Amino acid sequence: MSEVKIFGLGGLGEIGKNMYCVEYEDEIIVIDCGVKFPENEMFGIDLVIPDVSYLIDNKHKIKGLFLTHGHEDHIGAIPFVQKQVKMPIYGGRLTLGLVKSKLEEHRMVAEVEMNFVNEDSVIAFNHMTVSFFRTNHSIPDSYGICIETPQGKVVHTGDFKLDMTPVGHSTEFAKMAKIGNGDVLVLLSDSTNSERPGFTMSERSVGEGILDVVTKARGRIILATFASNVHRLQQVVDAAKAQNRKIAVIGRSMEKVFLIGQELGYIQIPEGMLIDIKTIDNYSDNQILIICTGSQGEPMAALTRIASGSHRTVQIYPDDTVIISASPIPGNTVNVSRTIDKLYRAGANVIHGSVFDIHASGHGSSEELKLMLSFIRPRYFIPIHGEYRMLKTHAKLAMQVGIEPKNIFVMDNGECMRATRESVTMGKVPAGVVLIDGSGIGDVGNIVLRDRKHLAEDGLIVVVVSIDMKNFKVLTGPDLVSRGFVYVRGSETLIQEATVLVKQKLLEAMDKKVKDWSELKAQINEVLKPYIFEKTGRNPMILTILMEV
Amino acid sequence: MSEVKIFGLGGLGEIGKNMYCVEYEDEIIVIDCGVKFPENEMFGIDLVIPDVSYLIDNKHKIKGLFLTHGHEDHIGAIPFVQKQVKMPIYGGRLTLGLVKSKLEEHRMVAEVEMNFVNEDSVIAFNHMTVSFFRTNHSIPDSYGICIETPQGKVVHTGDFKLDMTPVGHSTEFAKMAKIGNGDVLVLLSDSTNSERPGFTMSERSVGEGILDVVTKARGRIILATFASNVHRLQQVVDAAKAQNRKIAVIGRSMEKVFLIGQELGYIQIPEGMLIDIKTIDNYSDNQILIICTGSQGEPMAALTRIASGSHRTVQIYPDDTVIISASPIPGNTVNVSRTIDKLYRAGANVIHGSVFDIHASGHGSSEELKLMLSFIRPRYFIPIHGEYRMLKTHAKLAMQVGIEPKNIFVMDNGECMRATRESVTMGKVPAGVVLIDGSGIGDVGNIVLRDRKHLAEDGLIVVVVSIDMKNFKVLTGPDLVSRGFVYVRGSETLIQEATVLVKQKLLEAMDKKVKDWSELKAQINEVLKPYIFEKTGRNPMILTILMEV
Known part of the structure; x- marks a missing residue:
């Protein structure tokens, strides 16, 4: 019998961009497809989504994208990912309502297959069968997912709390107990609130x-x-x-x-x-x-x-x-x-704040996480949805309820568990982040971000010169133009003096018949940069444009 | 008898850059001179300090800068402010130790007069006399300041907590009670923790x-x-x-x-x-x-x-x-x-966090603030050190201990209380923020920040063209260079197509003999901006440099 592969493309060691995969031979079940909001240093980036290269390379295996609920960190990347690899989508009523409205914004509704599911749905593929159980969370139609594989069940909780007095449907405790009644290979469970003691308020x-x-x-x-x-x-x-x-x-x-x-x-x-x-x-x-x-x-x-x-x-x-x-x-x-x-x-x-009972988290605290572990009773446990310390804390909770440390796997995105009932080995799949800026998917990377950071901190000076390279003569310029650097008014002297320095350097270079343009640019930099730093304590980007006339 | 003027140049409606002034006729006592750390949108700014124009205009009146303690939000602006207006400094031993080391970094120690004070010091000027009382705070040598004026005492608490079991010196409760024993005109008191109930941990x-x-x-x-x-x-x-x-x-x-x-x-x-x-x-x-x-x-x-x-x-x-x-x-x-x-x-x-008793705030909670009000028993009360809602909450505490609402003044930086024993009127003095970037004081303002924000979000495209304006001929270019916009590799077509568009527009303009450079720039913008937005969903800064050869 083959092994089951389980890995996260997002959501491990971080809050957001949740995406998990369960693979058996020629079948892949994908769970969730979320976005993450950019960190402060990601200047100008709108969204961060998982790198789905692995899914693109294995698209013939993908059976479907199953959604646990309709929050952005679980559905937000769908339009961008569907542009790269088409997958039929399965989800609850409200979840698909939200997905549809999202696809409409991208004018993609017609291209994507959407299938409604509820707690009674069973979707059977060749090796794997997917079913659902209702949970409670801060949005209706939140489901846990149970995947029966030839090696046993793989259970994914989605985001959940165990609310005894919920508004709307109740958590299906009986069904969870039944699932846990035998042969659960792996549980993947929400770690968001693992650091909080007790129960989350109803x-x-x-x-x-x-x-x-x-x-x-x-x-x-x-x-x-x-x-x-x-x-x-x-x-x-x-x-x-x-x-x-x-x-x-x-x-x-x-x-x-x-x-x-x-x-x-x-x-x-x-x-x-x-x-x-x-x-x-x-x-x-x-x-x-x-x-x-x-x-x-x-x-x-x-x-x-x-x-x-x-x-x-x-x-x-x-x-x-x-x-x-x-x-x-x-x-x-x-x-x-x-x-x-x-x-x-x-x-x-x-x-506002916690003085009045006007807000409750949608995620279960540590006692609820222990209860989930006790219901599902998995052979192996993977804490998901959370920064590393939350996963680690969740792992400790799992030990408290009797799961052996060797059967607990605190994983990173791209780490791949290959599990059978007898043993586990670890491997790797490609994983990473893709940045969304405007309509571009992944066309902004580290160089662009580094430049944006530089520009944000100190602005720039553009140096423009036109040169007759045959006769080694400066025709016009140098002209220095700045943006985001200093008030132009009051800084005339600074710019004038800098211009004179650059001009001298250029004339020297022409005398020496310097032909190489990068050499010329380097020489301009060499004189301009220290002068500017000495006068202002700043290091603006210097962008030299030489024009041969 | 003249009125006492009391105003803040920083620290009212904000956390940081504390600076308060007490003025009587030809004498001004300045209390503290702090910095504030820049907000997220203040790209590239190192520090924010108070605008001290009022002090520059009235420098002949300034008797001294009195420091309550050595934290950055109370002493950090000293080097920058001393460059604009010299003031003799008075402060505790550790406070001045830290100020000195700060001035050394700016190579200004020799220029600044520093006077050590302690709880027994009394500094008398013509109309006003300054004395001190020890408080507890998260740094040694923290003092409250009492200024005797012809209209009664003006008391400034500095940052404080009332720690019954401090490490180091105790708060001088007896002295505070004595100060409060009569004729306190105004109390200015720390509001940082006014939203916290009870007492701060010792x-x-x-x-x-x-x-x-x-x-x-x-x-x-x-x-x-x-x-x-x-x-x-x-x-x-x-x-x-x-x-x-x-x-x-x-x-x-x-x-x-x-x-x-x-x-x-x-x-x-x-x-x-x-x-x-x-x-x-x-x-x-x-x-x-x-x-x-x-x-x-x-x-x-x-x-x-x-x-x-x-x-x-x-x-x-x-x-x-x-x-x-x-x-x-x-x-x-x-x-x-x-x-x-x-x-x-x-x-x-x-x-980390509050589970273990490994940290306590240096600021008194609401019961301590009420105690301070009860000790000092002022005629008028100005909550200081805090965002608006903290000042407002502190005002409510003052009402609880019996101060009449009409005698409580929640003020902004630049609002000036003119107080006598009989009445209060309100006026204004100039106040504002000055941004520090590198060695520049105030040479970065809104235009520069707006440009930095624009560059940070979408980068820029520089368009360079050299033109023979006599014969309406484009000599070289347009050359398009981008930074912080897109990966150059993979975007060649984008830039090439954009270049063609700009070139066409330029040639048309030359045909029409357009002479006006801003008109030319506007026309280039008109064609380039929508093209770029359509292709990328982004609005990079477009910087067009025309060179006449």
């Missing part, structure tokens, strides 16, 4: 926390949360209903979710309760609850604009209560705190 | 927490903290001593503090306990404790280098315990968590 408690704040508020309420957290939105609608407030929605993705959500029956709003944002002034302040985007302080989102007074319809009134029903993702703390500050300045009362 | 408890971790560790210990937290360093030394470990120090600022600290008697190390980092391999692992910089994940600091395996003497061994005795400042969370991740990958056990 989504139901958040509903109570929000109702509490809504009940006490006197003026308008403006609530920001993640647009995809449909259950949260429903709870906000319920709280508003209980307090006789109308709901108005702002922010593109929030409006979209309210449309899709109502259409698919995920959000229930009583007739007449949803009003147009332009009509809010027809109601008294205590009749209004505005739901908006911007809980992460995103520069262009609704709450951010409202906070800075630049939103076209909503301004802050002194009696407004703003609820931020979200935690800032680490890279966003500064932006979120800036938004809160502006809201305070505008006179609002801002409810 | 520095003494941190010592116990660190000793606990040190006692349990088996291999080497590497501890990172703020170099200026001299009391913390002493406690680390004490813990190492208790466990018979030698101390080695790495990181430039840490080495400097150990030198100054021992010299001034702030750090006591038994003979032979401090060893050279190069000799650590002569000892067994459980005899070593390394103290280093990098607790904020700063890219060039010792711990960051150690974590990435690029430090020249220290590598991580699997049994190492790394203690990060600090909280990440909001903008640094991502860098700190990256460092922790790398340390885990290298095999270290990392102790």
Whole structure:
């Protein structure tokens, strides 16, 4: 019997761009296809996606792309990856609703095969059979995936929490126990909250926390949360209903979710309760609850604009209560705190942070992770979804519930487990990052990024000269033009003196009949760079363009 | 009797660049002169300092710059400000030690008058008299300042916590009570931790927490903290001593503090306990404790280098315990968590965060702030040191202890309180930010930053053409050169096609005898920009240089 190969192309040792593969002989099952947001130093990059060279090289083997849920870090790379390698997609109803709207933006809907699945679906291939179990997470239609292989089951949890009092469907505990009842080869389980002790707060408690704040508020309420957290939105609608407030929605993705959500029956709003944002002034302040985007302080989102007074319809009134029903993702703390500050300045009362029960994570804490391990009882364990220390912490939890250290594999993207019931060996597949900038996939790499960093830090000086190379004569120039370097006004002397220095150097070079252009450029650099550094303490990029006339 | 003017040039509505002024007739007392670290969008900026135009215009009135303590956000702008306006400096022993070393780097020690003060110092001017009271903070020699004016006392707390069991000197509670015993016109008090309930943990408890971790560790210990937290360093030394470990120090600022600290008697190390980092391999692992910089994940600091395996003497061994005795400042969370991740990958056990008592804030929480208000009992209250919401929260605390809302002033930089015992009116003084880049003070402003941002995001294309304007002939070019835009390899066609488009446009313009250079540039832009955007989804800066030959 052959071995099962299991590897991640993204999501191991990082938060984001989740993509995992299970391969048996001539069949590959792909799970998720997410994006990651660029790090600070990735100047100008919009998105980061997994390198899928391995899938391109083995596209004849791919049976399908199976989606655990509809968050960006699990579906965001689909348009870009489908352009490189076509795969039929399988996912829950809301998940595919979100994928479709994404493919529409890229005008690719017609090219991609999409198959709805639910907890009862079973998709059988030659060697492998895929089935699903419902979990709870901060978006509806979240599934764990079970792949039966000739070597036993491979179980992937997706993102999950074990919420005993969820809003919407319950986690299928019985089905998970049944899966765990025998022959689970490998469990891949979500490590996002492995560092948190205890249990994650139930989504139901958040509903109570929000109702509490809504009940006490006197003026308008403006609530920001993640647009995809449909259950949260429903709870906000319920709280508003209980307090006789109308709901108005702002922010593109929030409006979209309210449309899709109502259409698919995920959000229930009583007739007449949803009003147009332009009509809010027809109601008294205590009749209004505005739901908006911007809980992460995103520069262009609704709450951010409202906070800075630049939103076209909503301004802050002194009696407004703003609820931020979200935690800032680490890279966003500064932006979120800036938004809160502006809201305070505008006179609002801002409810945020962990003091009130207005937000709960969608990821299970350590006790839930142990429970999952106890349900599934795998032979081998791979912690997924998380930075290295989270994977490592998850590995420790697994040891606590009795999994032997030698059967726990903290892996990196591109590391490939080859597993049979008897043994495991490790190999490699190609893996890496591909940067998306504008419409380009992978045409920005290290050199471009290095140049952008240089330009960002010190700007540039362009030196242009036209030369008659036959007679070794400088015809025009050198002209020095700078951008992002110094105020031109006040720096005339600096630029003039630099020009004189470059000109002298050029004339010397002409006298010496220097013919080689890179030699000429080097000589200009040699005189210009130290002069600029001495005068300003900066190292702008120097770009010399020689023209032969 | 004249009114007392009180205003901030930095530190109100922000964390950092603290600078406050108290003015009576022809006398100005300046308190602190700090820097702020640039925000993310301030590409290439090293530091942000207050705009001191008001002080330059009124330099004849300035009696002195009084320093509350030696942190960068209170002393960091001194060299830059002294270049603009000379002021005699008054400060505690360690504070001036740090100022001196700063001035040495700028080769300015000889130009600046420095006067040591302590809790007994009284500096009398014509109208105003300055005295001091000891407080506790995360650096020794922290003082509150009391200025007696003809309108009553103006009290400035500096940064403080009310630590009942400090390491080093105690807060002078009795003196504070005496100051508050009558005629305090205004209190300016630290708001950094106004949002935290209760009391801040004592520095003494941190010592116990660190000793606990040190006692349990088996291999080497590497501890990172703020170099200026001299009391913390002493406690680390004490813990190492208790466990018979030698101390080695790495990181430039840490080495400097150990030198100054021992010299001034702030750090006591038994003979032979401090060893050279190069000799650590002569000892067994459980005899070593390394103290280093990098607790904020700063890219060039010792711990960051150690974590990435690029430090020249220290590598991580699997049994190492790394203690990060600090909280990440909001903008640094991502860098700190990256460092922790790398340390885990290298095999270290990392102790960080709030689970262990290994760090305490240097700022008092809300109960301490109320206590300060109760001690000083001011007529008017100005919360200082903090973002707007912290000042606002501090204002609420003041109301709780009985200060009337009309006597509380949440101010911005540049707002000027004119106070007498009877009344307050508000005015304005010039205030703002000055950006430091390299050796330039204020020569980088909005235009330069906007260009840097543009270059950072999409790079640039330089278009160079030489033209014979008499005969309307293009002589050479157009040449298109790009940086930070796309990989040159693979983009040849793009650049070639763009060149053809620009050339056509130029030839047309020559035919039409277009003479105006900005018109020519605009026409090139008109054809190049949409083409590039259509092909790449990007908007690089287009810099056209026309040369007349």
